[in-house]
Amino acid sequence: MTTPAAYRVSHLDALEAESIFVMREVVAEMERPVLLFSGGKDSIVMLRLAQKAFAPANIPFPVMHVDTGHNFPEVLEYRDQRVAELGLHLVVASVPEALASGMVRESGDGMRNRIQTPVLLDAVEKHRFDALFGGARRDEEKARAKERMFSFRDEFGQWDPKNQRPELWSLYNGRHHPGESIRVFPLSNWTELDVWHYIARERIPLPSIYYAHEREVIERDGMVYAVNEFFRPRAGEERFKAQVRYRTVGDASCTAAVRSDADTVEKVIEEVAATRITERGATRGDDRVSEAAMEDRKREGYF
Numbered sequence: 001m002t003t004p005a006a007y008r009v010s011h012l013d014a015l016e017a018e019s020i021f022v023m024r025e026v027v028a029e030m031e032r033p034v035l036l037f038s039g040g041k042d043s044i045v046m047l048r049l050a051q052k053a054f055a056p057a058n059i060p061f062p063v064m065h066v067d068t069g070h071n072f073p074e075v076l077e078y079r080d081q082r083v084a085e086l087g088l089h090l091v092v093a094s095v096p097e098a099l100a101s102g103m104v105r106e107s108g109d110g111m112r113n114r115i116q117t118p119v120l121l122d123a124v125e126k127h128r129f130d131a132l133f134g135g136a137r138r139d140e141e142k143a144r145a146k147e148r149m150f151s152f153r154d155e156f157g158q159w160d161p162k163n164q165r166p167e168l169w170s171l172y173n174g175r176h177h178p179g180e181s182i183r184v185f186p187l188s189n190w191t192e193l194d195v196w197h198y199i200a201r202e203r204i205p206l207p208s209i210y211y212a213h214e215r216e217v218i219e220r221d222g223m224v225y226a227v228n229e230f231f232r233p234r235a236g237e238e239r240f241k242a243q244v245r246y247r248t249v250g251d252a253s254c255t256a257a258v259r260s261d262a263d264t265v266e267k268v269i270e271e272v273a274a275t276r277i278t279e280r281g282a283t284r285g286d287d288r289v290s291e292a293a294m295e296d297r298k299r300e301g302y303f
Contacts, residue, residue, distance in 0.1 A: 009069055016105030019046075019186035020053040021170065022149060023144035026131050026184050027053075027060055027233040029174040029202045033131035033184075034091065036303060037063035037080035039071075040249045041206055042187055045195055047082065048202055049186060050133075062089040063127075069096040070230040070251045078207040110230070111254045124181060131174065131182045134303050139191045140278055143295035149188050155179040157301035162293040183303070185278050192247070192279050193272050200265045212245045212263040223256035247272075247279035 026033050035050065038041045043063075049061045065079060083090045095112055098104045103122065104115040124132065138145040145160050150172040153159055165173045174182050187195070199206065215226045218237045225231050227239055230253040233279070244257035245268070262268040294302075 011298065012194065012201060015190055015194055016052070016198070018170075018189065022172070022184065023050055023053040023133070024177055025172055025183075026133070030131040031174075032127070032129050032184065033061045033284045034127070034129045034131040035059075035061060035063045035088075036135070036178055037065055037079065037083075038135075038249065039065070039075035039082075039207060040135065041199065041210060042137065043197055044082070044204060044206060045188060045190075045198055046133060046135050046273045047086065048198075053085070058087060061133075062091050062131075064091040064093060064123060064127075066093045066096060066116045068116060068121070069099075070112055070253045072207070072209055072246075072249055072252050074207045074209050075249050078205075091118045091123065091127060093119045093219070095119050098122070111251060113251050113254060113302075114297065117157075117297065120303070121301045122258050124157060125179075129181060131175065131184055133184050133186060136185050136303065137187050137190050137192070137195075141294050142216055143184075146295075147183070147185055147188065147298075148149065150174055151183040151185065152176065153183060153301065159182065159298050159301070161295065161299075188221045193269065196265065196269045196272055200269060207249065209246045209249060210249040212243050212270070214241055215244055215257065216240070217242050217244060217257065224259060226252070228252055242301055254262065 035043070035046060037047065047059070054060055063083065084211070095104070097117060098115070098119045100105060104118055106112075107114060120257045122130075126281060135276075136144045137149060138147070140209050143161075146165050148166065151159060151163070152165060155177070176182060190198075198204075216239055217224045218224050218239055219275070220234075220235045220237065222240060224244055226244070227233060230251075233239060242259060243261055245260040245262060246255065246257050248255060
């Protein structure tokens with residue numbers, strides 16, 4: 001008598017299967033889901049997962065970008081190209097338009113991350129989105145580590161970390177009243193290294209700034225910032241050229257690069273495997289405003 005061979009799946013296959021299950025669950029439960037697509041590596045991976053989840057049909061929901069007006073041009077170019085390739089409907093929630101209308105005001109430090117929140121919530125209400133796929137992972141930052149896979153937001157778009165719904169096994173609770181919504185994080189259990197291994201396995205193209213290249217930069221508070229129209233040196237700060245790459249691609253006014261020679265996906269994997277600093281800890285000036293900067297923003301309705 002022969003025994004059946006043990007059925008095993010790889011770590012990446014297990015993560016992929018969980019994320020696809022979550023996406024299908026959302027489409028089955030919710031009326032108007034949308035995927036937050038910034039052109040960053042996590043939302044790019046989510047698009048690939050969505051392709052697989054609903055193939056051979058098209059992705060059955062639009063994508064939305066909260067455009068701060070301070071974006072890296074390489075990322076915007078990638079965003080538009082990817083949306084066209086996949087035939088997606090792109091919703092742009094524009095911070096510059098919100099500034100022009102008086103909905104929000106420019107902050108004194110020039111960063112626009114905080115004023116993204118009311119623009120995001122306005123777009124959610126306008127389009128009546130009831131589920132928003134986000135690319136946040138628990139390994140990125142401690143406030144994100146508190147999030148459930150399905151994270152409830154009240155009628156004001158706000159999150160209460162002490163009042164989250166239990167998630168037993170793979171039972172996700174998407175119940176909500178009109179005006180309320182659910183943030184959904186299919187990559188919660190992935191790490192930065194998992195994301196890069198998946199990008200390599202799936203041969204997913206990325207914006208060029210994820211790979212090492214030369215830029216004019218300055219050093220501030222231990223981080224390396226590229227000089228651009230949104231980030232200018234202060235008096236006494238010295239400009240110099242350096243080989244850098246980006247681990248995250250947020251607002252250009254507060255996102256730092258890291259010194260790197262990793263110009264291929266294989267070299268990036270080696271680099272990420274060796275680092276002991278999270279990508280947000282290494283590159284996001286906005287997270288250094290206070291110990292609870294991210295949690296405060298999430299309570300207000302941030303991603």
